[in-house]
Amino acid sequence: MATISLPANVSVMLLDIEGTTTPITFVKDILFSYIKEHIEDYLSTHWEEDECKQDVQLLKKQTEQDIREHRACPVHSPDQTVHTDEEKAIREVVDNVLWQMAADRKTTALKQLQGHMWRTAYTSGKIKGEVYQDVVPAIRRWRQQGLKVYIYSSGSVEAQKLLFGYSVEGDLLELFDGHFDTNMGLKVESKSYQRIAERIGCPPEDILFLTDVTREAKAAVEVGMNVVVVVRPGNAELAEEERSHYSLISSFSQLQATGSA
Ligand SMILES: [Mg+2]
CATH class of the missing domain: 1.10.720.60 (Transcription Termination Factor Rho, Rna-binding Domain; Chain A, Domain 1)
Known part of the structure; x- marks a missing residue:
């Protein structure tokens, strides 16, 4: 899969966890x-x-x-x-x-x-949160480029903080500007994405949402968010129609901020 340039106006990355930052099998x-x-x-x-x-x-x-x-x-x-x-x-x-x-x-x-x-x-160290290897370097790069990074997952904010706070790569919580869960609404409902944009304080058009689930992508697009669908090993297979409709990446390293090499 090729590199995808972020739209120039995008200032916020919104990340799903399961199937996006983390193998579905972890949960x-x-x-x-x-x-x-x-x-x-x-x-x-x-x-x-x-x-x-x-x-x-x-x-x-x-x-x-x-x-x-x-x-x-x-x-x-x-x-x-x-x-x-x-x-x-x-x-x-x-x-x-x-x-x-x-x-x-x-x-x-x-x-x-x-x-x-x-x-x-x-x-107690018996479980460590898994994140794909490309995730942390990409988030660090985005942050250096001035982007904000948020999480939106069906797992509670508390569970999200445990996963990233005690991860295979150590405490990653400083990489995130905030966390959202289903208190914002269900992930397949477009209202949830409107609420999140309001909470972050920017128009939905300035946000790029990364998820493995096209029903979630569709809901985000409905309020004007940018979306890229993440293909990871073990994720549900996408239909041909979905593959051609959405921009796809298999690694966060494929997302490049505009103007960066
Ligand atoms: Mg997911």
């Missing part, structure tokens, strides 16, 4: 696997701590609501390895969390516990 394979593999240990270790108690309490409330609304819930089979009431209580929470994850539920209770587990994993 699916690393982050979610971490929860599944460590949930029991985590609960045992932190069971008596206030934060963990609150997380468990919220999960219980969610379960009560699920039962009221007749959602299927995990069935607890007698487990011979369980001896104490605490082990039994932990087992129930583990079963519930794994069941919610298998059903791809996005309840606040689940997300809160996951967020706390990931924070522990990142800060």
